[in-house]
Amino acid sequence: MAVPDTKEKWTGKVNTLTLGATSEQGGTRTSTVTIGGVGCLPSLEFEGPKGNRPAIAVEVWDGDGEAMPAPLRQVYGDSLKNVADWAKKAVEFGAEMICLKLQGTHPDAGDRSAEQACDDVKAVLGAVGVPLIVWGSGVNDKDNEVLPRCCQAASGENCLFGSITEKNYRTLVAACLADKHKLLAESPLDINIAKQVNILASDVGFALEDLVVFPTTASLGYGLEYVYSIMERGRLAALTGDKLLQQPVLCNIGFEAWRAKEARGTDEEVPGFGPAEKRGPLWEAATATNLFQAGADIFVMRHPEAIRMVSESLDEYYGPKGS
Amino acid sequence: MKAMTSKTYTVLFTPEQVEVQVESGTTILAAAAQAGVFINSLCGGDGVCGKCRVIVRLGEAQGGTTNHLTRVEIQQGYILACEGRVMSDLVVEVPPESQLTSDMLAEEHPAEQFAETFLMRTHVPKLDPLVRKVYLELPAPTLENNLADLERLEHALSKSLGTQEFQMGLKITQRLATLLRSSDWKVTATAAYRGSLTEITEVECGNTSRCNLGVAVDVGTTTVMAQLIDLTTGGTMGIASRYNSQIRYGGDIIRRIMHASQEEGGLSTLQQAITGDINSLIQKLQQKFRLGCADITTVTAAGNTTMMHCLLGILPDYIRKEPYVGAAYCPPPFRAAEVGIKINARGLVYCLPCVSSFVGADITAGVMAVEMHKSDKLTMFVDIGTNGEIVIGHKEFLVAASASAGPAFEGTDSHDGMRASAGAIDHLQIYNKDRLLSFSTIGGKPPVGICGTGYIDLLAELLKNGLMDKRGKLNTTCGSKRIRSGEHGQPEYVVIRARDSGRGKDVVITQADIANMLRAKGAIYSAGQVLLQSLGYTFDDVERVLVAGGFGTSLNVESAVTIGLLPDLPRQRIQFVGNASISGAGLAAVSRRKYDEAREIAQSMTYFELSTDPTFMGELVSACFFPHTDIQRFPSVMEALADGRLSKEG
Numbered sequence: 001m002a003v004p005d006t007k008e009k010w011t012g013k014v015n016t017l018t019l020g021a022t023s024e025q026g027g028t029r030t031s032t033v034t035i036g037g038v039g040c041l042p043s044l045e046f047e048g049p050k051g052n053r054p055a056i057a058v059e060v061w062d063g064d065g066e067a068m069p070a071p072l073r074q075v076y077g078d079s080l081k082n083v084a085d086w087a088k089k090a091v092e093f094g095a096e097m098i099c100l101k102l103q104g105t106h107p108d109a110g111d112r113s114a115e116q117a118c119d120d121v122k123a124v125l126g127a128v129g130v131p132l133i134v135w136g137s138g139v140n141d142k143d144n145e146v147l148p149r150c151c152q153a154a155s156g157e158n159c160l161f162g163s164i165t166e167k168n169y170r171t172l173v174a175a176c177l178a179d180k181h182k183l184l185a186e187s188p189l190d191i192n193i194a195k196q197v198n199i200l201a202s203d204v205g206f207a208l209e210d211l212v213v214f215p216t217t218a219s220l221g222y223g224l225e226y227v228y229s230i231m232e233r234g235r236l237a238a239l240t241g242d243k244l245l246q247q248p249v250l251c252n253i254g255f256e257a258w259r260a261k262e263a264r265g266t267d268e269e270v271p272g273f274g275p276a277e278k279r280g281p282l283w284e285a286a287t288a289t290n291l292f293q294a295g296a297d298i299f300v301m302r303h304p305e306a307i308r309m310v311s312e313s314l315d316e317y318y319g320p321k322g323s
Numbered sequence: 324m325k326a327m328t329s330k331t332y333t334v335l336f337t338p339e340q341v342e343v344q345v346e347s348g349t350t351i352l353a354a355a356a357q358a359g360v361f362i363n364s365l366c367g368g369d370g371v372c373g374k375c376r377v378i379v380r381l382g383e384a385q386g387g388t389t390n391h392l393t394r395v396e397i398q399q400g401y402i403l404a405c406e407g408r409v410m411s412d413l414v415v416e417v418p419p420e421s422q423l424t425s426d427m428l429a430e431e432h433p434a435e436q437f438a439e440t441f442l443m444r445t446h447v448p449k450l451d452p453l454v455r456k457v458y459l460e461l462p463a464p465t466l467e468n469n470l471a472d473l474e475r476l477e478h479a480l481s482k483s484l485g486t487q488e489f490q491m492g493l494k495i496t497q498r499l500a501t502l503l504r505s506s507d508w509k510v511t512a513t514a515a516y517r518g519s520l521t522e523i524t525e526v527e528c529g530n531t532s533r534c535n536l537g538v539a540v541d542v543g544t545t546t547v548m549a550q551l552i553d554l555t556t557g558g559t560m561g562i563a564s565r566y567n568s569q570i571r572y573g574g575d576i577i578r579r580i581m582h583a584s585q586e587e588g589g590l591s592t593l594q595q596a597i598t599g600d601i602n603s604l605i606q607k608l609q610q611k612f613r614l615g616c617a618d619i620t621t622v623t624a625a626g627n628t629t630m631m632h633c634l635l636g637i638l639p640d641y642i643r644k645e646p647y648v649g650a651a652y653c654p655p656p657f658r659a660a661e662v663g664i665k666i667n668a669r670g671l672v673y674c675l676p677c678v679s680s681f682v683g684a685d686i687t688a689g690v691m692a693v694e695m696h697k698s699d700k701l702t703m704f705v706d707i708g709t710n711g712e713i714v715i716g717h718k719e720f721l722v723a724a725s726a727s728a729g730p731a732f733e734g735t736d737s738h739d740g741m742r743a744s745a746g747a748i749d750h751l752q753i754y755n756k757d758r759l760l761s762f763s764t765i766g767g768k769p770p771v772g773i774c775g776t777g778y779i780d781l782l783a784e785l786l787k788n789g790l791m792d793k794r795g796k797l798n799t800t801c802g803s804k805r806i807r808s809g810e811h812g813q814p815e816y817v818v819i820r821a822r823d824s825g826r827g828k829d830v831v832i833t834q835a836d837i838a839n840m841l842r843a844k845g846a847i848y849s850a851g852q853v854l855l856q857s858l859g860y861t862f863d864d865v866e867r868v869l870v871a872g873g874f875g876t877s878l879n880v881e882s883a884v885t886i887g888l889l890p891d892l893p894r895q896r897i898q899f900v901g902n903a904s905i906s907g908a909g910l911a912a913v914s915r916r917k918y919d920e921a922r923e924i925a926q927s928m929t930y931f932e933l934s935t936d937p938t939f940m941g942e943l944v945s946a947c948f949f950p951h952t953d954i955q956r957f958p959s960v961m962e963a964l965a966d967g968r969l970s971k972e973g
Contacts, residue, residue, distance in 0.1 A: 192945040192952045
């Protein structure tokens with residue numbers, strides 16, 4: 001008797017999406033990043049195309065880098081004082097993209113103006129050649145004032161702007177449409193709401209293929225199993241043909257991992273977890289590799305050691321970079 | 324200085340022109356209650372609902388100027404009655420929006436409103452009322468036929484009714500011998516159904532069998548409705564309705580239960596409020612048809628479990644406490660006089676049976692009225708009331724669930740919402756983007772607010788015209804002049820401008836109203852979805868959807884599907900059946916079999932607890948979107964919305 005073929009036959013796959021634009025494409029980037037295209041669950045590539053290698057973006061802030069945990073301050077040093085230096089350092093550490101977080105525009109955390117934010121965007125674009133993610137402060141009114149200006153400032157660069165939510169999307173969608181950027185659609189770890197945000201953006205004319213989903217996540221030890229199961233549900237829906245969930249997924253790894261006391265605490269604060277310089281990067285890398293298993297396509301990271309470890313595991317699955 | 328405590332003041336309420344003396348410091352709401360003047364209060368005086376708005380025309384009141392009122396309104400003298408205290412003689416005007424419009428359209432346009440209520444009564448049952456009057460000409464006793472008077476009566480009655488076992492009160496038994504002889508053995512016996520027993524409740528001289536009336540009552544949390552029925556023909560004579568006066572003790576069931584259990588005398592206050600309402604409705608119908616109360620022998624009542632408890636003066640407290648058990652679901656008939664309902668002194672109140680603490684007699688009555696329990700077709704019965712209940716089944720099974728939808732479609736929680744009474748916008752359409760809005764109101768009166776069916780149309784129209792997105796957010800950037808920033812900076816859509824309204828104020832739907840209704844419609848749809856799923860069905864298997872409720876006089880099914888309240892099925896499968904609860908109560912009054920059927924339905928219906936179903940929360944979030952997150956479930960809506968977008972662009 002023949003062994004029955006138990007392979008899944010998926011009918012859908014994740015959209016392929018390119019970020020950044022070189023001079024031929026109307027931008028000034030020296031490299032672009034293409035993600036998505038996966039048509040199977042991780043490690044089950046006999047069931048479908050395994051798609052593009054996920055990209056590692058590194059976080060850069062427009063404000064006070066001093067708030068970074070000590071192990072990160074150590075490795076970044078003085079570069080934290082200036083967005084351009086910080087971005088260069090990040091590329092040195094292996095960043096394929098820069099994720100510029102405009103948290104300094106938050107009314108309670110500096111309240112930087114739209115002009116200042118535009119300057120920061122231009123400074124990063126000038127300092128590095130990798131594609132850019134630009135992320136607002138999350139305060140709706142302020143984002144609606146700042147981000148459209150930044151969209152204009154980065155016009156032609158094919159950046160990823162974030163984030164739109166179910167409650168606030170019209171302004172940023174319009175701006176990204178006008179300046180031809182991609183959009184990050186945020187939802188509170190809920191595939192229904194993820195879908196709803198995508199529908200809302202699509203209703204006002206934004207192509208579903210130009211969206212990246214940001215599901216908000218957690219780090220190791222803080223509910224990662226739940227995150228995993230929700231992301232997996234979303235991915236299964238994509239593979240079974242739900243066009244409203246076929247967007248690549250971005251995970252905010254560094255932010256989540258370095259919130260954990262196990263990652264950021266001093267050796268005295270978290271005894272028994274090993275030395276701080278190893279603990280933090282390991283926490284970040286473990287979070288990232290887990291969420292890779294759940295289907296993440298962009299990792300926003302911080303520590304060079306974590307970046308190195310994650311790149312290595314990606315090499316194992318996809319082969320060495322560039323190959 | 325005079326002692327403040329003993330000082331009393333006179334408060335005059337307009338437009339009723341009722342005066343009351345109260346102590347200084349009494350709240351205006353309390354003064355109004357003392358004066359018998361009704362002021363809307365959903366929160367029962369907690370100062371949170373902002374509905375009890377009154378205008379102080381003369382005198383001084385302290386407090387009550389809260390953020391529920393705009394600055395302009397405060398300058399005009401508006402205060403909240405529950406917070407404003409009497410500090411001098413006062414003249415207080417109760418504005419139309421805070422008044423109890425005591426008579427709904429019901430009385431003025433019975434034909435229009437209730438045509439659909441009885442839509443489902445196509446099979447008129449065999450006339451066999453719960454309480455019958457039988458005219459008997461008894462053979463006079465002789466030496467040969469020497470049966471005793473009672474047995475003689477029972478024997479004759481048994482022949483006429485076909486029942487064997489009788490019971491009779493002592494008082495009538497004592498009078499019987501004299502009465503039979505003085506009436507020359509020609510009497511009318513009133514026989515009341517008590518299952519296998521028949522109670523002879525009255526024996527009268529001569530033939531009075533032509534005068535036998537019943538009243539069917541729907542005891543709603545918000546509205547009480549009474550229907551007068553001629554039990555000798557089975558025909559409906561008239562209908563009257565009014566608001567449930569218990570509203571002043573809270574708008575929802577939980578507040579009522581808390582009032583009954585925690586306030587001193589709370590239960591009897593609630594019982595008196597509801598029996599008072601029923602009595603006033605009966606009185607109104609009596610006056611209209613020039614009847615004496617002795618002619619009314621039967622009251623049948625249906626309502627949710629808590630309302631049935633309150634009607635009978637039974638403490639409903641255990642309904643809301645784990646394990647959520649009511650005191651009585653299938654109570655026997657009681658003397659109306661004992662309950663406090665003024666009909667024939669020996670008349671009976673028959674309560675239709677409840678299923679569980681959250682599926683009440685209104686549902687069993689409705690299911691019985693629409694004959695779901697006899698149908699071959701898989702039917703979904705949706706009752707949209709102060710809560711939403713769903714029953715799925717056919718003649719083989721019935722499963723019910725309660726969707727905690729809240730009273731959004733009853734209009735009580737919304738800025739300009741109102742019950743389906745005169746002046747309520749019940750249907751509307753928006754044309755030409757936003758330039759033209761046409762509407763109809765109940766009774767053709769100038770619009771004062773919006774009732775449930777009006778809201779359903781409004782939401783569908785806002786969605787179709789791109790004035791609101793699928794998440795229910797008003798589109799503030801579309802250039803519509805009707806969308807503006809309202810209270811607390813929240814967007815609102817102006818449906819009717821003050822100059823066209825019946826109350827001199829804009830009629831609006833606010834962002835918060837929409838959010839409320841989105842949740843309510845989501846709860847109802849997802850309850851149906853999860854219930855079907857748990858039974859191994861999908862909406863496509865449903866052959867009939869029957870929508871019941873008193874939230875309007877007719878429902879635009881297309882609108883209800885557009886917003887995703889009802890599933891996207893072929894429209895001929897969906898039917899609005901109006902107030903099915905009162906239909907069921909009416910049927911029970913004229914047919915013992917129907918009354919028994921209701922009890923069988925209650926016994927056979929299974930209650931499904933949604934909140935413990937693991938898929939319910941996901942389904943609920945998914946349904947809280949217009950029409951639904953899985954838009955593929957609404958193909959016709961998807962098409963219509965796409966067409967709309969094309970035509971707008973073109």
